[in-house]
Amino acid sequence: MYTVDDLVKFLDHTGTAGLIPLATAQALVVATRSVFDVLTDQERKDLSKVDVDAVIKRFTNKRAAEFSASTIKEYGRRVRRAIDLFRSWQRDSTSFRPKTRATSAARARGRRGVVNETPVDDGVETTNLTLSKPGTYQTAFPVRPGTVITISNIPHDLTKSEAERLANFVRMLAV
Numbered sequence: 001m002y003t004v005d006d007l008v009k010f011l012d013h014t015g016t017a018g019l020i021p022l023a024t025a026q027a028l029v030v031a032t033r034s035v036f037d038v039l040t041d042q043e044r045k046d047l048s049k050v051d052v053d054a055v056i057k058r059f060t061n062k063r064a065a066e067f068s069a070s071t072i073k074e075y076g077r078r079v080r081r082a083i084d085l086f087r088s089w090q091r092d093s094t095s096f097r098p099k100t101r102a103t104s105a106a107r108a109r110g111r112r113g114v115v116n117e118t119p120v121d122d123g124v125e126t127t128n129l130t131l132s133k134p135g136t137y138q139t140a141f142p143v144r145p146g147t148v149i150t151i152s153n154i155p156h157d158l159t160k161s162e163a164e165r166l167a168n169f170v171r172m173l174a175v
Contacts, residue, residue: 002086004036004044010086012137012156020085020098026139028085031078035059052080 008029015025036044038058043050056076064072089096138152155162 001046001048002090004032004039004047007032007047007082007086008156010089011082014085014089014098015137019096022138023140026137028078028082029137030139031075032082034063035075035079038062047083052083055079 011025011029011032014020015022015029035056036047038055039050043055056072056079059075060072067075085098088098135157136153136155138150139154140148140150142148
């Protein structure tokens with residue numbers, strides 16, 4: 001048994017502990033919060049009883065006008081990955097090691113006898129993100145090719161009304 005909050009806390013931990021890139025952890029958190037926002041309070045209390053594919057379909061039906069089809073598909077993939085990571089960690093937290101892959105630079109070094117693997121790329125641009133304040137996180141949002149906006153000090157308990165105020169502020173910035 002685990003809750004949405006348990007899953008989010010785990011993802012935050014993996015990012016801050018360096019088990020996966022911080023930006024990847026934050027992208028998984030954003031997707032998890034967004035997709036599981038369609039759940040009832042009762043469903044949020046025990047995700048082990050929830051049909052994830054059905055929840056993603058509910059999310060798609062409810063929020064399709066707000067997201068592109070590719071974003072919805074990516075959110076579904078990220079939620080499944082977050083749950084897989086969490087279950088792996090639950091089975092054996094002491095030997096928890098997310099899958100890694102070698103980058104092309106690391107493969108080149110490997111041919112010279114040095115191997116340096118990096119965590120799996122989840123399609124999220126990784127930058128030098130740091131938590132500015134305890135209880136907050138930072139996330140990156142790709143606005144268009146080559147342009148990524150980073151938002152910092154987002155409280156973990158951001159309410160919908162606060163998010164709406166933030167969205168209105170961003171709308172005001174548009175030219």
